[in-house]
Amino acid sequence: MSMVFISVIALVGLSLIFGAILGFAAVRFRVEGNPIAEQVNALLPQTQCGQCGYPGCKPYAEAIAAGDKINKCPPGGEATIQALAELLDVEPEPLDAVEGEKPQMVAFIREAECIGCTKCIQACPVDAILGAAKQMHTVIANECTGCDLCVEPCPVDCIDMIPVAQTLQSWKWEHPLPPGTLIATDRESLS
């Protein structure tokens, strides 16, 4: 009988001690914010374009952390979906966008037509448009994320989204054909 009492007391004592340690740790080492949302946010392209239906990348990251789909980011494209699927250990899904994946774009203001209304400046999420009221505006191409948000507010439609031109610096080698796949000319030369 005493054996039972001793074991019950010992177990209760242990649970109290561990409970106290766990409780202390929960308070002492509490993680600020949502770490998953932070990790998701780091993978998003940060164009802040809102094409996912959320007002910016961070809200979408939080929504993904809360269980939203991972295929709503057109600027990120397949690469982002893959990375998110890997991070969250879910099945990658095809991109959910009308026009599919678009090349990297950059805004361009036809300066002769700009009336200096500052509406695009207010719309730009990354302050990439330079100008003042009744002064011509221009886009700082290096800072532009190609998010498209400046096009709609322009009252004179003088903003174009143009694909980023390939330069010698941005040119890259293509992947060779995987071994075993022959192009037509190779087959001819072999036969």
Place this chain on the structure above:
Amino acid sequence: MSTWPIHPLRGGVHPPQCKTLSNQQPIQRAPLAKQLIVPLLQHLGSPTDAHVGVGDYVLKGQLIADSANLISAPIHAPSSGIISFIGPQPYPHTSGQLMDAIVIDTDGLDKWCPLEPLADFRTASATELLDKIRLAGISGLGGAGFPTVIKLSPAANQPIKTLIINGTECEPYITADDVLMREKTAQLMLGIDILARILQPENVLIAIEDNKPEAITAVRGALNARSYHVVVLPTIYPSGGERQLIQILTGQEVPSAKIPAQLGILCQNVGTVVAVHDAVVEGKPLISRITTLTGEALHNPMNVECLIGTPAINLLEFAGLQKNKMNRLIAGGPMMGFTLPSLDVPVIKTSNCLLAASAEELPAPPPAMPCIRCGDCAEVCPANLLPQQLHFYALGEDHAQLQAHNLFDCIECGACAYVCPSSIPLVQYYRSAKADIREQAKKLAKAEHAKERFEFRQERLRLEEERKDAERKARAERLAKTKAEQAKKAAQAPKADINSSTGASEDEIKRLKIAASMAQVALRKAQKQLEIHGTAELQAQVEQLSLSAEQAKEALASATAASSSKAASISADDELKRLKIASSMARVALTKAQKQLDTHGTEELQAQVEQLRVSAEQAQQALEAATRAPDAAKKPAKPELSAAEQAIKKAKIETAMKRAALRKAERAEADAETLSALQAELSQAEQELDTLNQTEKADV
């Protein structure tokens, strides 16, 4: 002089040398091209900006482009002539993309600009020498084209102990450095002296492969009393790679992601050293280089000293190009070079060889077969990597594993692809994988930057909003304070003021005025309604309203009269002024109404005009009376006058209304009974008005 110990290279291959093709004759001078295409980027680093304009005349050696960026090198005019074009031009690059270039139409005079050589480099300071080298636009002539002056200015805490002069030239076909060492030995030695003066190294090693015996003899012969070591290396590809050469000569391995300078070692190509000599001793900028023209498609393969910007086609024709024999044109050697997309591309500072190969000489690679894991590639890799593993990771685009297997230590020498029995284009896999990883890193950096800017903007907007809120609050507080103060003053005022009743009655008048105007507005609205609908109910309502409006007016008038009689303090002058204003305002209203009447001519307007005329007259009369008898007559006369006038006015309005009603009924084609009733009403009203008018006249 003891022999320098060497540490044989691990890996490497022995491709056919084919060097005798081009090193059998001395360096030729290429004929001056009619047009020189000088690209604005000829080195590793940021492109330069043109410092000349189209139409400018430039002298040979004149600075034509420079950049404010640190990692860059200025560019000079290779010959004298006129700038005919600045813009996109063919460029020696695999992609075939154009690059901005300055095109010079040469005048054939080859006229030098004034040169400023250093009097004696042996007494010059390192800073002076480095300045000279920087201004001469020298970048590495071995292949990569890194600006030399940056390489020569290592951090102060990392003194260079070993200076290596790279004359290995391990790539097949190329003999530019070979003939340079044979023919420009004296310049090479002086160039090494200059570098030694700048860097003060403990050892200077001149590395030459044993397949260049003439060059070895020439360099050894020119050494004289110098304590430099000429190290002869066994021929193996790629012993000329910077890291490989360092390993062979010192046994030290340059760690991943570090540069040789961090080990106290510095490597310079022999061509670069000669360019340094030319810049310091002769004051000449880098405007020409020695290029190997070779390949079986050339009738007369050779080495030429050609001006930067000379189109490849000019040089190839000079060497006897047989176009039908040429299968492809390669810039650089067969191992590391790349196929040129066109023959129009110019020679730039890094062009060491143009290889016009025939189809038999360099056949197209057979189609790639799957990897059989033979491991030959790992055996020949001079960087100790695992090429087949990298190949599989590149196929699967596993960037993390690629980086874990040190993909970025690959020097793309091509030894692995050379030995691959499945002829897999391994180097292309590594190049594309490297490009992908770099691109992703760039994207990530850009995303991070955009995030920072976005967050900064959000913060800024928040602060602005807060500031505005604070201002709004402060304004509201200020307003409340001033109101409270006013209320306090108003509370104190009655105590101080003796004539307290005036204030009260003023308030009363204000209230009455508001009531009167409101009644008037209601009346007008009802009249409009009546006009549109014209029912009997509305008629009754309008009449009632007009009555109440009249009452309100009367009340107001009596209150005004009472207040004015009470307010003894109001001076006669003020009263006069008030009356004047009233009379002129009445007149203005009258003229306006008349104008309206002229244009529209309705009954109602007629009535209004009449009414206004009466009020204007009344105002005039009041004014006259006031002017005539400012003291006595005015005050008692006024209320009486206004009472009589009010009655007349009322009658007049009544009459006009009746008339309007009658007209409306007529227009609506009402039955005779209503019409006659209305007629009777109207005549009655007119009579009333007449009598009132008469009594008033009698009163006056």
